[in-house]
Every structure is written in C-alpha cells, then in structure tokens.
Amino acid sequence: xxxxxxxxxWVILTLLVLAMIPTMVELGFWxxxxxxxxxEQNALITRNLEAAPVSVTRLTSPGxxxxxxxxxxxxxxxxxxxxxxxxVVRRRTSQDERIGVLVLTPLNLKGGGTVLVNRGWVPxxxxxxxxxxxxxxPRGEVTVTGRLKxxxxxxxxxxxxxxxxxxxxVMLINSSQQSHLLGRPxxxxxxxxxxxxxxxxxxxxxxAPDDSSIGPHxxxxxQWWLFAAGVPVGWxxxxxxxxxxxxxxxxxxDGDTAxxxxxxxx
Numbered sequence: 001x002x003x004x005x006x007x008x009x010w011v012i013l014t015l016l017v018l019a020m021i022p023t024m025v026e027l028g029f030w031x032x033x034x035x036x037x038x039x040e041q042n043a044l045i046t047r048n049l050e051a052a053p054v055s056v057t058r059l060t061s062p063g064x065x066x067x068x069x070x071x072x073x074x075x076x077x078x079x080x081x082x083x084x085x086x087x088v089v090r091r092r093t094s095q096d097e098r099i100g101v102l103v104l105t106p107l108n109l110k111g112g113g114t115v116l117v118n119r120g121w122v123p124x125x126x127x128x129x130x131x132x133x134x135x136x137x138p139r140g141e142v143t144v145t146g147r148l149k150x151x152x153x154x155x156x157x158x159x160x161x162x163x164x165x166x167x168x169x170v171m172l173i174n175s176s177q178q179s180h181l182l183g184r185p186x187x188x189x190x191x192x193x194x195x196x197x198x199x200x201x202x203x204x205x206x207x208a209p210d211d212s213s214i215g216p217h218x219x220x221x222x223q224w225w226l227f228a229a230g231v232p233v234g235w236x237x238x239x240x241x242x243x244x245x246x247x248x249x250x251x252x253x254d255g256d257t258a259x260x261x262x263x264x265x266x
Contacts, residue, residue, distance in 0.1 A: 004242060017235045021228050028224035035217035045211040048073040053145050056115055056191060062179070064188030066150040072209060073148045075191060079109040081117070081137040085182055087168045088132060091159075094121045095207050103134050103203045104173055104190070106182065110141065116178055116190035117144060120203030129166045135202045146191040147208070151175050 004010055049072055056075040060066055088101035103119040125132040152172040154160060162171050170177065179186040192206050 002239070002243065004246060005239070010242075013238075014235070017231055020231050024224045024228035024231070028221045028228065031217045031221035031224060035214065035221065038214050038217060042211045042214065044069070045072050045209050049147070049208060049211070050074075056148065056187065057109070057113065059148055060115075060188045062113075062185035062187055063176070066148060066189035068150075070148055071150060074145065075148045076143060076145045077107055077109055077115055077117075077191060078141065078143045079107045079115075080141055081139075082106040082108050082114070083136060085178075086134065087170050087178070087181075088122075088134065089118075089170055089173055090124070090165070091171070092121060094204055098123065100124045101132055101169075102173070102206075104170070104178075105137055106178065106186070107144065107191075113187060114182065114184060115187040116173065116175055117146065118149075118173060118190055118192045118206065120193060120198065120205045122203050131166070131168055138196070142196070144191065144193055145195045146193045148189055149173075149192050150189050 005014065048070070051074050053074040053076040056077045059070050059073060059075060083105060086103065086105045089104055090101055092100060092102045094100060100121050100123045102121055105117050105119055106114050107117045108114050119137060122132055122134055151174045152159065153174065154172070157172065159171055165171070173190050175186045175188050175190065194205060194208075198205055
C-alpha cells in the first residue's frame with residue numbers, strides 16, 4: 001500500500017523533510033537567543049543610564065578595555081578641553097540620517113590624565129579633505145557628564161581604519177590611536193557627551209540608545225517552530241493524497257478491465 005515511499009522521488013522528499021525539521025527548530029532557538037540577548041541588553045542600558053554618574057577614572061584607565069557591563073554607564077569628568085588636538089570622525093550620521101562627522105576632543109583631567117569626549121555631530125565640509133567648521137567647547141575648567149563607551153575597532157564595528165586621511169581626521173574612536181597621536185596616556189574608551197547642554201551652533205549630541213524595543217526575534221522564533229511543526233503535517237497530507245490517487249487509479253484500471261468484453265469463441 002505504501003510501497004511508493006520507497007521510490008526515488010519519495011525517498012528524496014522524506015530525507016529533505018527530516019533535514020528541514022531540526023534545521024527549523026535550531027533556527028527558532030537562534031532567534032530565541034537573540035531575543036534574550038536583546039532583552040538583557042535593554043536591561044543593561046536602562047540600568048546604566050539611570051545610575052548616578054561616577055568619576056570616569058573609577059571605571060577606566062589608560063589601556064583599559066571597557067567591558068560590556070559598563071557600556072553606557074553614566075560618568076562625569078572635570079578638566080580642560082584640548083582643542084589643539086581635536087579630531088573629527090568621518091562618515092557618521094546625525095539623528096535625521098545626514099552624513100557628517102563626530103567631534104572628538106581630548107579632555108585633560110583635573111589631577112592628571114586625559115579622556116576622549118565625543119562632543120557630537122556636525123556637518124562635514126564640502127571639501128572632504130578640509131577640516132569642517134567645529135564650534136568651540138567651553139573654555140577653562142568644565143565638568144562634563146556622559147555615557148561611557150568602548151573603543152571602536154575594525155573587527156567590532158566593521159569600519160575600515162583607512163590610512164592617508166587628511167590631518168586631524170580619523171575613521172574610528174580609539175583611545176590607543178589617539179594616545180599615540182597625543183604622545184601621552186589616554187583613558188580607555190571614551191565619553192559620549194550628554195551635559196552641559198549644547199549652545200546654539202554646538203555639535204548635535206548623540207541620542208541615547210533605545211532600551212524599549214525588543215525587536216521581532218521572538219516572533220521569528222515562533223514562526224520557525226510553527227514551520228517545523230507544519231513540515232511533517234504537510235508530508236503526511238502528501239502521502240495520503242498520493243495513496244488515494246494511486247488507489248483511485250488502480251480502481252479505474254480494474255473497472256476498465258472488468259468492462260472489457262471477452263473475445264468471442266468459435
């Protein structure tokens with residue numbers, strides 16, 4: 001009755017079904033893990049953004065790699081901006097998706113040390129080889145607050161750290177790179193400025209990360225699992241249809257044979 005399942009066509013189809021089921025289940029778990037990671041990251045963002053600011057020197061030091069647990073941690077620093085060694089980070093977008101640059105200014109800390117401060121976004125110069133117009137930071141001693149971020153790297157960001165760029169222009173925000181250019185130690189990571197509030201014409205501050213969206217990953221996980229459950233159901237339906245079609249064809253053939261008149265005898 002089910003001998004047709006041993007035909008080449010049905011063997012291939014069955015093997016394909018058997019391969020698809022675990023693959024779809026695994027894809028569902030992959031999306032579930034992405035959902036859990038997103039939920040965990042949102043909780044981390046909320047916790048670190050809402051925490052009381054601490055001195056940046058408590059969380060990082062020269063050569064230090066900022067761990068994920070400290071990403072977006074609220075920090076504060078007091079010092080004087082070093083505009084002479086200010087650089088811009090090329091090919092960055094504003095909140096409304098305009099292409100421009102980020103303004104990266106070293107802050108010489110009161111008591112010693114230097115930390116990089118991302119003061120925000122400004123439009124790029126019309127001539128890509130020229131240094132854009134950058135509003136000056138406050139003069140004298142200033143206390144800033146912001147979000148602690150890890151150094152950008154080519155491997156993590158996917159951004160190529162190009163060589164031969166114009167003077168005072170970089171592709172990545174990297175404390176080691178800037179320490180080499182400055183000729184002095186720089187605290188690991190950098191501070192994404194949130195205060196003081198920018199004056200008119202100042203760089204556009206970077207928006208806080210979104211800690212509310214969890215994305216579609218859970219829906220995708222459920223979708224993959226439903227597919228995994230549907231595949232064997234579909235296979236059974238096809239088998240039953242094939243069996244019925246073969247039985248009907250056999251019945252029709254038997255009917256034709258029975259209706260055929262016997263040859264006359266002499």
